[in-house]
Amino acid sequence: MDRRHFMMTASASLLAAGSGAIVPIRVRAADGGMQVTAAQRFRVGDMTVTAMSDGFIPLDPSVMQGIEPEGAARILEDNHYDPANIHGSVNTYLVETGGDTWLIDSGADGVFGPTLGGVAGVMQALGKDPAAISKLIITHMHGDHIGGAVMDGSSFYPNAELVVTESDVNFWTSDEIQAKAPDAFKGAFDLAKGVIAAYGDRVKTISGEADVAPGIVARPLPGHTVGHTGYMLESKGQSLLIWGDTLVVAAIQLAKPEVTTVYDTDPAQSVATRKDLLASVAGTGQMVAGMHMPFPGVGYVESAGEAYAFTPAHWEYF
Numbered sequence: 087m088d089r090r091h092f093m094m095t096a097s098a099s100l101l102a103a104g105s106g107a108i109v110p111i112r113v114r115a116a117d118g119g120m121q122v123t124a125a126q127r128f129r130v131g132d133m134t135v136t137a138m139s140d141g142f143i144p145l146d147p148s149v150m151q152g153i154e155p156e157g158a159a160r161i162l163e164d165n166h167y168d169p170a171n172i173h174g175s176v177n178t179y180l181v182e183t184g185g186d187t188w189l190i191d192s193g194a195d196g197v198f199g200p201t202l203g204g205v206a207g208v209m210q211a212l213g214k215d216p217a218a219i220s221k222l223i224i225t226h227m228h229g230d231h232i233g234g235a236v237m238d239g240s241s242f243y244p245n246a247e248l249v250v251t252e253s254d255v256n257f258w259t260s261d262e263i264q265a266k267a268p269d270a271f272k273g274a275f276d277l278a279k280g281v282i283a284a285y286g287d288r289v290k291t292i293s294g295e296a297d298v299a300p301g302i303v304a305r306p307l308p309g310h311t312v313g314h315t316g317y318m319l320e321s322k323g324q325s326l327l328i329w330g331d332t333l334v335v336a337a338i339q340l341a342k343p344e345v346t347t348v349y350d351t352d353p354a355q356s357v358a359t360r361k362d363l364l365a366s367v368a369g370t371g372q373m374v375a376g377m378h379m380p381f382p383g384v385g386y387v388e389s390a391g392e393a394y395a396f397t398p399a400h401w402e403y404f
């Protein structure tokens with residue numbers, strides 16, 4: 087971790103609505119400055135979507151595979167990043183539609199250290215009660231997407247149905263697969279098992295292009311995990327495709343979609359999925375959002391020769 091940066095917890099820790107737990111809004115102090123985790127609200131037809139930041143993951147370029155470190159550094163520099171100091175956003179999306187409130191991915195909470203865990207505090211700042219979430223819809227069962235689903239072993243969203251792909255549940259709760267997994271990944275299985283146990287009979291598994299609820303359809307995007315899936319929101323002729331972790335390090339994987347990460351369960355499948363998806367949305371005006379796209383992570387994909395570029399959506403003041 088970059089020593090110039092350190093984490094501090096805002097002195098005004100907040101009581102999370104409905105949970106009874108103290109949830110800090112986390113901020114990062116860099117050279118004396120403060121960065122408060124944030125939210126951004128916009129419309130998709132009649133739906134209100136709010137991008138909520140859980141914070142960031144410091145990314146080591148060694149997580150990328152299929153590219154030399156020098157090549158990765160050059161792409162990052164071309165995109166105005168410091169290759170030695172990459173911060174991967176961790177975003178979640180709150181959807182309000184027809185009296186229902188859904189949350190797509192929960193963020194990490196404390197699973198990956200103190201640079202994450204902002205979602206509960208952001209919800210508090212927005213005046214959103216975790217008890218009002220009717221569906222917690224999961225793109226895949228990695229810790230930075232499900233860690234915030236539980237707090238102290240209990241479900242943080244007491245009334246939410248947990249919507250998740252059957253194939254991810256089968257994979258991440260398998261004792262047999264866990265036993266064969268590298269040590270660094272074993273904890274991910276324990277976390278997934280804990281989340282499934284915490285939601286109990288509120289777990290709703292889906293497969294394929296499932297209709298999750300009116301206005302939201304699952305779009306399988308396998309490779310990053312076996313059940314990794316995106317969600318298409320549609321309302322009044324407008325749409326937003328939330329693509330989960332189709333891009334993990336956006337600058338590099340837009341330039342070179344064949345680059346994978348150590349987190350991919352099936353790297354070859356993740357490349358095929360990424361190439362197909364980027365080709366299908368490029369230049370179409372399809373609004374997309376991703377959990378690790380630079381916050382708020384919403385925008386449009388354009389073709390750029392053999393590669394792709396991402397144009398962020400304008401910040402709305404809706």
Ligand SMILES: [Zn+2]
Pocket residue numbers: 228230231331377378
């Ligand atoms: Zn992720």
